[in-house]
Amino acid sequence: MRTSIVNRVLNEAYYIITTHKTIRQIAKVFNVSKSTVHKDLHERLLEIDKNLYMEVDKILKHHIEVRHLRGGEATKKKYLKLK
Secondary structure, eight states: OOHHHHHHHHHHHHHHHHHOOOHHHHHHHHTSOHHHHHHIIIIIHHHHOHHHHHHHHHHHHHHHHTHHHHHHHHHHHHHHHHO
């Protein structure tokens, strides 16, 4: 794996650990696609650093658990704006 990719993966991993941002938000910060961030944090990070992967995986699993709550809040705000 190229050094630039390894550096990006590690930077994304440390960023999600410190900020707990979503994949979509991380993609905007690093100017890459959501698919790239997902692949970086799920596949490439496991090859690079397994312990770091375990920390990131906990955060990503939490995001999946609360995903329906975030969507509901966004919809509620949308319709409150329309009134």
